[in-house]
Amino acid sequence: MSYLEDLTISKARDLLKSGEVSAVSLTESYLERIEASKKLNAFCLITADLALAKAKFCDSQVKSNRKGKLSGIPIGVKDIFCIQSLPTQAASKILEGFRPSYESTVTSKLWAEDAILLGKLNMDEFAMGSSNETSIYGPAINPWQLSNKTPLTPGGSSGGSAAAIAANLCLGTLGTDTGGSIRQPAAFNGVVGMKPTYGRCSRWGIIAFASSLDQAGPITKTVRDSAILLEIISGHDKRDSTSATREVPNFEKMLNGDIRGKRIGIPIEYRIEGTPNEIIKLWEDGIDQLKSAGAEIIDISLPHTxxxxxxxxxxxxxxxxxxxxxxxxxxxxxxxxxxxxxxxxxxxxxxxxxxxxxxxxxxxxxxxxxxxxxxxxxxxxxxLKVRNLIKKDFDNVFSEGINAILTPTTPTPAFSLGSKGNKSPVEMYLNDVFTVPANLAGLPAISIPTGLTNDGLPLGLQIIGPAWEEAEVLNMAFRLEKESNFKDKPIQWWNN
Amino acid sequence: MSIDSALVRRIGNLAKIELSAPDVEMFAEQLGEIVSLMNQLDQVDTSGVDALNFEMSNGHKNRTEDVVRDGSYMERVLENAPEPKEGFFTVKKVIE
Structure with missing residues (x-):
């Protein structure tokens, strides 16, 4: 089991290629881990038989050179993606018993590259929530704990997707992000979450929440893995007229970590009152790390934030x-x-x-x-008019030569389940304060873990880039990942 | 404006959501709070600003030809229906 602990998609790809590990043994190991992690409630459906059958197929392809780019890689997907013939209900009672007769475009791209589906992941009902507590399955639990062991939220809405990566229950997951639903849970679980430019990935077959904001994206352990998955799920789809007819770059190949001379904007409006000192400190550390890597740091203003x-x-x-x-x-x-x-x-x-x-x-x-x-x-x-002003704020700073913007991902670390929003829904909405602007402006944004609170909970920083500049955003995140050297993992309290 | 019970009932009717008396009371308070958040938009001067729409964001202008590409799979269309009957969806009687 030990090799699993530090396994990533890119490492597993090499091990599977060289034949050191078979797809069947890798799949079996992850299915065991999922079985032993029921306390986390991350998976709402486990597809063990289908996964093993696909793994056998992947192993049988070893010598034929016909393997897909994700051959043998165990993946989980949020319950919002339609998977043909499998229960798909976006964590809502109203979709009880629904089995789609079609497959979402982005998941079909994963299976075409021979990725292995381990199951479906918990989420807030119809992706509406920031804590996973609106799920019909009950909330997923954050693998990270405080010393008092109170159950913490994994965030939302893609809470199950982020918790599954933090607990190493699979190597990559797909989430969706309408106002921060990939990036906020990624930050709360100490993992990497990427929301692409609006239109980069097809929304066809994804249960719709807010169509002008929704985007699918990967949640992974590393920035490299994020680049690998994003490249595969991106691209035009005739069945989604808002998906862009642009070339998809080779995101992984473009990761060189060289950010010398890049201009990074620090928006003054994100210094909001009441932000804990440890989050301000994390942000300042991130600024220093990018500066020492050769980037130029520039104060900017996004007045309509x-x-x-x-x-x-x-x-x-x-x-x-x-x-x-x-x-x-x-x-x-x-x-x-x-x-x-x-x-x-x-x-x-x-x-x-x-x-x-x-x-x-x-x-x-x-x-x-x-x-x-x-x-x-x-x-x-x-x-809609104010949305235009918010987008123009970003257009202005990018047209003045800013390459990317660095901010905290969330105003707080993960909080206790049941502690927020019981009486006041707006209290819960305030979680999205740093993530919503990128959705409104349609911009790519990534959250990467860069440090821990004094109490030992992970925190994330967000990099927002100009439209279609995912490669730049990923490369900056790749460098920040290296500089911040975040290696912490939660203690495995959840094993049965 | 604040959200009173009559307005909540009207919205529930438009949204086709059945509301009990305690629901109406709870949602009146909560929706009122959300509306106060929304009212912050009054502080923004939007004179002369266009409403952002899909086509303005990122220049998408994809159109597909309006042609039939598939069809003839009644079983697949009906396979998730709660109470299908003789190849049809069933609904409550809508005329007296």
């Missing part, structure tokens, strides 16, 4: 209320039982009332409100 959260919490619910109108109990999923004499109106309302959790209901109702007659101009149109 503070309006990102209100803009997001108008637009994301508006799009969600429209996207989630399809869940009506007729064509698939949960259907409420009616009393005699009740009609179609009760049918829709009861199905949706019983099928959606409270956070989803709140967002559908807020979205309905801001799109309704009399409020559309004041809220929805207004938010």
């Amino acid at each position: 503070k309006y990102s959260l209100p803009t997001y919490y108008v637009l994301a619910p508006a799009e969600a209320s429209s996207n989630l109108a399809r869940y009506d109990g007729i064509k698939y999923g949960y259907r409420a039982k009616l009393k005699s004499g009740e009609g179609i109106e009760e049918f829709y309302k009861r199905t949706r009332s019983e099928g959606f959790g409270n956070e989803v209901k709140r967002r559908v109702m807020i979205g309905t409100y801001v799109l309704s007659a009399g409020f559309y101009e004041a809220y929805y149109q207004k938010a």
Whole structure:
């Protein structure tokens, strides 16, 4: 088992290629680890038989030279990706029993390269949440612990995807990021999470939350692994008209760690009141590390930053209320039982009332409100205009020669499950303060772990780049990963 | 403006979500809080600013031809339906 501890996608690729490890033995080892980690509740579905059958296939291809780029690599995917014939319910009761008859584009790209699916990963219901607590499966648990052993949130919405990487239950996972749902859990679990440029990856077959913000992306142990997975899932798809017809660079090949002369912006508006000193210190350390690697550090201003959260919490619910109108109990999923004499109106309302959790209901109702007659101009149109101003702030600094922006990923480390947002949903929304702007502006952004709090919890820094400059963002993250030399891992308290 | 019970009931009706009396009370308070967050947008001067839409963001202008590419798989379309009958979805009676 020992070689597994430091295994990454790139190392496993070499071991599988040289024949030192077989796909079957690697898959079996990871399935054992998953079985022994039930306390983390990271996986909501384990596909052991399918995984072993695929592993046998990968091993049989060893000599034929027909192996895919991810041949034999064990992967988990968030429960929001449609996987043909397998339960897919975005952690919602309303999709109970749903088995899609089609496969999402990004997952089909993984399987075409012979990656092995180990199972599906826990998340917030319809990706609406920052703590995994809105999941119908109950929350995934963060593998990292404080000395008092209180269960901590893995973050959200891709909490299961990040926890599975931190606990080494698979080598790579896919998440989705609408307002920080890849980067915030990556930061809370001490792993790497990348949200690509809007349009870099196809959204086809991903259960929709807010279509103008949603993007799929990898959560991995290293920046190199992030580059490997991102390259495979990127590219144009005829079935998603918002996916870009751009060439996909060879992201892994472009990782050379040379950032000399690069101009890195430090936005003053991200110095928000109440940010813990240890997060400010982490940020300052990151600045020093990039400086000593030859980058130029420049103070910048993104004046509309503070309006990102209100803009997001108008637009994301508006799009969600429209996207989630399809869940009506007729064509698939949960259907409420009616009393005699009740009609179609009760049918829709009861199905949706019983099928959606409270956070989803709140967002559908807020979205309905801001799109309704009399409020559309004041809220929805207004938010689209402010979104434009937020995007222009970024356009301005990038056009002045800034290559990337460095910020903390989150305003706090992982918090205790049940400690936030019980009475006040807005308290939970404040988690997204540093991550939402990149979604609103459609920009690529990565979170990488660079240090621990005094209490021993991981913290992450975020690098935001200009649209389509994932290669630059990854290369900067690659250098920061090397400079910060974060090697800590959680103690394995969860083994049965 | 604040969110009162009547407004919550109206929104619930538009959103097709059944709400109990305690639900209405809880959501009135919570939605009110979210609306206060949203109201911060009033501080921004947006005169002369265009609304950002999909096509403005990153220049996507992809269009596909409007042609039928597949079809004839009724079973697949119906396989997730809660109570399919004779090749159809079933719904509640909508006319008296």
